[in-house]
Each structure stands twice: as C-alpha cells, then as structure tokens.
Amino acid sequence: MSVVLRGISKSYGQVKAIEGIDLEVKAGEVVGLLGDNGAGKSTLMKVLAGAVTPDKGVIEVDGETCSFSSSLDARDAGIAMLYQDLALFDDMPVVHNIFLGREITNRFGFLKYGEMRKRAQEIVNSFSVRPFDVRTPSGHLSGGQRQVSALARTTAFGSRYIILDEPTSALSPSARDEVLSVVRELADKGIGIVMVSHDLGHVRKVCDRVAILHLGGMAGVRDMATTSQDEIISLIVQGHA
Amino acid sequence: MALVQDDGSAKAARQRQALETPSWRGNLPPLFGPTKVPLAAPAVMLVIIALLMAVTTPNFFSAGNMRAISLDASLIMLLGIGMTAVITARGIDLSIGAILTLSSVAFAAALKDFGLPLWVAILVGFATGGLCGLVNGLLITRLRMPDFIVTLSTELVFRGLALVYAGGGVFFGFPEVITWLGRGRLLGIPMPLIIALTLIVVAHCIFAYHKIGARLHAVGGNPVAARRLGISVLNYRVGVYVFMGLIAALGGIILTGRLDAVVASGAVTILLNTVAAVIVGGTNLFGGRGSIIGTLLGAWLLATITNAVVMLGFEAFWQHVAAGAVILITIGLYSRSNSRSEE
Numbered sequence: 001m002s003v004v005l006r007g008i009s010k011s012y013g014q015v016k017a018i019e020g021i022d023l024e025v026k027a028g029e030v031v032g033l034l035g036d037n038g039a040g041k042s043t044l045m046k047v048l049a050g051a052v053t054p055d056k057g058v059i060e061v062d063g064e065t066c067s068f069s070s071s072l073d074a075r076d077a078g079i080a081m082l083y084q085d086l087a088l089f090d091d092m093p094v095v096h097n098i099f100l101g102r103e104i105t106n107r108f109g110f111l112k113y114g115e116m117r118k119r120a121q122e123i124v125n126s127f128s129v130r131p132f133d134v135r136t137p138s139g140h141l142s143g144g145q146r147q148v149s150a151l152a153r154t155t156a157f158g159s160r161y162i163i164l165d166e167p168t169s170a171l172s173p174s175a176r177d178e179v180l181s182v183v184r185e186l187a188d189k190g191i192g193i194v195m196v197s198h199d200l201g202h203v204r205k206v207c208d209r210v211a212i213l214h215l216g217g218m219a220g221v222r223d224m225a226t227t228s229q230d231e232i233i234s235l236i237v238q239g240h241a
Numbered sequence: 242m243a244l245v246q247d248d249g250s251a252k253a254a255r256q257r258q259a260l261e262t263p264s265w266r267g268n269l270p271p272l273f274g275p276t277k278v279p280l281a282a283p284a285v286m287l288v289i290i291a292l293l294m295a296v297t298t299p300n301f302f303s304a305g306n307m308r309a310i311s312l313d314a315s316l317i318m319l320l321g322i323g324m325t326a327v328i329t330a331r332g333i334d335l336s337i338g339a340i341l342t343l344s345s346v347a348f349a350a351a352l353k354d355f356g357l358p359l360w361v362a363i364l365v366g367f368a369t370g371g372l373c374g375l376v377n378g379l380l381i382t383r384l385r386m387p388d389f390i391v392t393l394s395t396e397l398v399f400r401g402l403a404l405v406y407a408g409g410g411v412f413f414g415f416p417e418v419i420t421w422l423g424r425g426r427l428l429g430i431p432m433p434l435i436i437a438l439t440l441i442v443v444a445h446c447i448f449a450y451h452k453i454g455a456r457l458h459a460v461g462g463n464p465v466a467a468r469r470l471g472i473s474v475l476n477y478r479v480g481v482y483v484f485m486g487l488i489a490a491l492g493g494i495i496l497t498g499r500l501d502a503v504v505a506s507g508a509v510t511i512l513l514n515t516v517a518a519v520i521v522g523g524t525n526l527f528g529g530r531g532s533i534i535g536t537l538l539g540a541w542l543l544a545t546i547t548n549a550v551v552m553l554g555f556e557a558f559w560q561h562v563a564a565g566a567v568i569l570i571t572i573g574l575y576s577r578s579n580s581r582s583e584e
Contacts, residue, residue, distance in 0.1 A: 075471075087463065087469055088463070088466065089459050089529070090462065091275075091462055092275045092276055101467075103452040105452050110451050110452075111450055111451065111455065113450070114269070117268060118261065118268070122261060131256040131260055135267070137276075137277065
C-alpha cells in the first residue's frame, strides 16, 4: 500500500518548477519533504493533492494509476492536504468545521447535529492531546488545538495519505510537540504522511524518511536512521552530499 | 511512539468521557445557528425603549400602535431575510429598493396593461425579481466585479427601467386579494406580519439547522477554504442574490397591497433601513456570521424607534437622528464586546 509518483514534471511557462520527480510514500510512514525556497516543494505537494495537474508523469495510489483534475479527485482517491493556513472557519464550532461539505443530514438536508457532534468528539478524543469540546468555535482554540481540529477534518473521512504543509509553524513549543505527536499517531494507525517543514529538528523527531528537492529535481531520499544532519543540509544547499 | 503524553491521563480520560456523553442539551444544535451572534444588544435596546415608552406614553402598547409598528417592521424584516443571507455570504445588495420597484411595476403592468390573470402577473413579478438577482449574481461572480459597484450600478439601471416603463405614472386599484396581503388581518394580526414571521421561522430553520445555512456561513467566513472542501462558492453567491431578488419581489407585492398603488419612484429609503436592521441584529458586515433572529430584533427595534419619535411628539425628521443614534450605540456595544473577547 503506497502512493507512488513517477517522472512528475511541471512547468509554468518557461520556468520548470519540478522535473522528473520520483517518490514513494508507504502507508504508515512519515516522509519529510525538504528543500530551499523555490526547490519545488509546493508544486510537488499540489500535484499530489490534485490542485495542480502535472505536464508529465504518473501517480499511482495503492497500485492504481490515477489522474487528478481537482483536489476533490485526490480526496476521493484517499489523498488529503492540510494547508499551512489550516482553512478553518473561525466563527464556526469544530464540529461544523469537521463536517462541512460532508454533513450528516436527514433526507431533507437538515443536519443531524447530535450524531455529528458525537462523531466529531470521538475523532478529536482519539488523539493523545488535551481534550477539548467540539462545540467550541475554532477561533477560540489554541494553535495546537486548531491543528488537531484541521487534522481531525482531514482524517475523518478515510484519507489514507495526508500532505502536511508546515504543520508546526507559528506554534508554541508545547503545541508543536502535541502536533508532532499526533502526526506520529496517525502514521502508527497506517496513514502515509508527507510533511513539509523547514525545521530539521521536527523532521528528525517524526519522519521515517526524508526526500530533498533541489532546483526542481530530486536531490535524494534518505532514511532518517542512517543519514546525518550534515548530509541533509548538503543536499538542500548543493543538491548533492 | 507518543512524543507527548496527555497530562494526567486519568483526568484526561474523564474529560473525554464527559465530552462524549454530554447532557441532552449538548446534542441540540446551537439555537441561533452555527455562529455566535450577540443578540443581547438589540434585545436590551428594544426592552429599554419599550419600557421608557410604556412609562411616558400610555398608548404605546395599544393594539393599534402595535399594529402600526408591526406593519413598519414586517417589510424590513422580510427584506432583511434576504439581506442577511447576502451579507453572511460576504456580499451586499444595494439594489433591493430598485428590484422591489421594478418587480412591482412588472407585476402591475402584467395585470393592468397586458390584462394577464392575477396568478400570472404575480409570477411575472417574482420572475422579474429573480432575474434582477441573477444579473447581480452573475456580474459579481462571473465577471469578478465588486458587489458594491455592481449593485450600486444595477440600482440605477433597474430603477431607471421602472421609471422608463411607468413614465412617471402610478398604477392603482389592485384586486382585493393583493390589498388583503398588504392591509388585511388574520385573527387581528396584520397579514404582512404573518407573512414576514412565517418566512423568518422558515429562513431561521434553514440558516441555523440546514446544510445550506452551514455552507452559507462557510462561504462568507472563508471562501478559499469552502472551495477546497468542494462547496460551490460561486453557486452559493449567485443563489443568495437570486433569493434576495425573489424576496424583494414579494416585498413589492406586499407594499403594492398596502398602498394599493405602485409608484416607480418609491422604496428609496428601504435599503438603508434593511441594512441597518441586519447589522443592528448582529450579522457581520464582512460575512461569515449572521442571524435571522437578530435581523428580526433589528427590524423591530428600528420600527419601534421610528414610532416612538412620533408618539413623543417630535417632528418626523428626528426619526432619522434617533435611528442613527441607536445604530451607533448598538454597534458600539458589539465593538466593546468583540474587543473584550479578543483580549
């Protein structure tokens, strides 16, 4: 069970954003995606999330070749992306945030609020973080709780692969640890995760492997257990170790 | 591997258990909708003014005066339903007075000039209102023009069309059923109020408890995020303008019944009163947070102030001063409450 990218290329006009990228993310592993600004991380993430259509290349999800024309196609294939801005609705309760677009309703379209609240609370409670009430407006939550709410929404509907864009940016140290803990938990439950981060410390804490992009190409993929910080930095800066 | 254990696992487990099994009230949807709207401010203002009037003007609570207030409030309430939807979806419609007038003229023309049956004329009125809303919605969403500019322009276009057709004339003498809708009573309650309250209840249920209401709040609160979740932001935005147009057409028919006349140059001040009622009712002018019940309170508050000024023997011009002051005070209370919660 894995999502595989083969020979993915994407250009914007004359500018090659990424070229010939190969990457595999297995179920249950966390792959860190690293690279300097302009290395092509955002483009690669968007291709995987269905937000950008590649010019060349193949995406296989659990052995089946897929073609995404929108993020909804990727979502249907089991791939979801959590953007850096979290895309939450601050005035609405967490329960609404989790179910928006996929509400539980009766046949007339009225919300089955009790059922939604119960399921949302169970999902949030399944993470090892300080519990919070899903009836709270998401704008009233701490940074870590907001990340957990967004992750709960991302995982609530059976996504098997998740792309996380800088999940720990702008968080307090304790909230960062909470979020990294949740990322690891999700992987332990069998979800494959691609995590973009600029913080090597966080990547070392939770990632099994790391993929490094340099000027739109794949500089290397390394096991965290066998690589060193110096090697990763060399790959980021020079494109070779 | 868990990098962080939740502090005090027994305590956390108890908290989780409590959150998963709330009291019966915990399973009820929020009464006033998915977003918290500060309804206390208009409610308190309304009670204060009513109490002051009860002390100073004994006739204030007479059945006749209550009917007068309800007649004034009902049209604003009705239009406020549509405007609440538009503003919650992060829009604004400055053309409602013109849509109301143009659809009334179309209705009157179909009935009087073309001799069409009443039900067909009513359909023509609604179709005109809906079409005007559709034009607004399409210009805003497809041509990506600002709501404010589009509806300011169409206000002039729609009103101009009504004036061109009517040529400064007045349609009058409408069938009894139309005047009954505008002036009649059922069990002593004015028909416009019955219609407005019925629609308020229906609109509140959809706004607060239906997936359309939840998505409408989402579209206004964070359109980019709503789009990522597969919600058709453009369709919702067009939809609210069409809904506003249909509501304005209904308002036009009720006003026609009340006056037993259609004047193409009328309904000029209705826009400001409607927007004021919606904002005083707690709906966020920048979208994402709205309340139909708040709009009901806002409309009633404005109608009460207007009536109070007359009952106290002031010149009618003071109505504007009083209404403006109350809007400022109410919005001031919201601002204080918001800044406190942010602190």
